[in-house]
Amino acid sequence: MSELIHPLHRFIRPSVTSTTNCPGCGNGIVAQAILRAIDELSMDLDDFIFVSGIGCSAWIPSPFFNADVLHTTHGRPIAFGLGIKMGLPEKKVMVISGDGDLAAIGGNHLIHNARRNVEMIVVCLNNSIYGMTGGQAAPTTPMGLKTTTTPYGTFENPFDIANLVMAAGASFVSRWTTYHPRQITTTLKKAIRKKGFSFLEVITQCPVQFGKKTGSGSSVQMLREYKEKAISVKEAAKLSAEELPGRIVVGELVNTEKPEMVEEIMKMKARASGVKK
Numbered sequence: 001m002s003e004l005i006h007p008l009h010r011f012i013r014p015s016v017t018s019t020t021n022c023p024g025c026g027n028g029i030v031a032q033a034i035l036r037a038i039d040e041l042s043m044d045l046d047d048f049i050f051v052s053g054i055g056c057s058a059w060i061p062s063p064f065f066n067a068d069v070l071h072t073t074h075g076r077p078i079a080f081g082l083g084i085k086m087g088l089p090e091k092k093v094m095v096i097s098g099d100g101d102l103a104a105i106g107g108n109h110l111i112h113n114a115r116r117n118v119e120m121i122v123v124c125l126n127n128s129i130y131g132m133t134g135g136q137a138a139p140t141t142p143m144g145l146k147t148t149t150t151p152y153g154t155f156e157n158p159f160d161i162a163n164l165v166m167a168a169g170a171s172f173v174s175r176w177t178t179y180h181p182r183q184i185t186t187t188l189k190k191a192i193r194k195k196g197f198s199f200l201e202v203i204t205q206c207p208v209q210f211g212k213k214t215g216s217g218s219s220v221q222m223l224r225e226y227k228e229k230a231i232s233v234k235e236a237a238k239l240s241a242e243e244l245p246g247r248i249v250v251g252e253l254v255n256t257e258k259p260e261m262v263e264e265i266m267k268m269k270a271r272a273s274g275v276k277k
Helices: 027-040 077-087 099-105 107-116 161-168 181-193 207-214 219-229 233-237 261-272
Strands: 048-052 068-071 092-098 120-126 172-177 197-203 230-232 248-255
Touching: 027 092, 027 120, 027 181, 048 077, 068 077, 077 092, 077 099, 077 107, 077 120, 077 261, 092 099, 099 107, 099 120, 099 161, 107 161, 107 197, 120 181, 161 172, 161 197, 161 248, 172 181, 181 197, 181 248, 207 219, 219 230, 230 233, 233 248
Parallel strands: 048 068, 048 092, 092 120, 120 197, 172 197, 230 248
Antiparallel strands: 172 248
């Protein structure tokens, strides 16, 4: 009997024999969706440079992907991604990290590179908590939730990250949950081809930290909740503001064309040097 080999196995670094992910974590769903998008586009990992910050989600490209990967300091993956894109504009830069890394300490890098419309793909895995370091409250933690750092309940209003990035000026923004792996793949294929800042928020389960604190429990229960709460952009448009709380609006939130910063800088340099284009 021949050994079964996963069709995406060739994208995994040969030295990787185990995972740091907890049982039930959504990281594997997102990792497969990313690799499947690249495969379906007939692209190779050599076409990409992956960047991650600090947190559970940052372990997706590092060390799993057999590619050029920068595992950077906390909150700085988008800043590193900008530097890579400026130096190697022909490469596809994909940032993969979590809500705490990208929206808390990395918040300014997120909104300003969305404003600049720098061409890169940012995949934000939002589990609404700091999962790796003990279950502290994050910028996305629901109001009132008891966490390690808020034993009497959170008292801060959470970010809607996708809306934040849209308001900052990104040209492509989408949101899905880990219940929607095929839709994540389809969206990523669009994001990879997009000339501009492409942001994908994936609502993902953390049964070990968030699941226990909310009573959602297992990853299966959390995925069932995503299925029940998810509502398409078109469906959401029919509801009033009072009817939307508690729902997860999924789909393509914005897809527009606007100047991309690196390309504009290249044009400026050409004008400054007297080269006609």
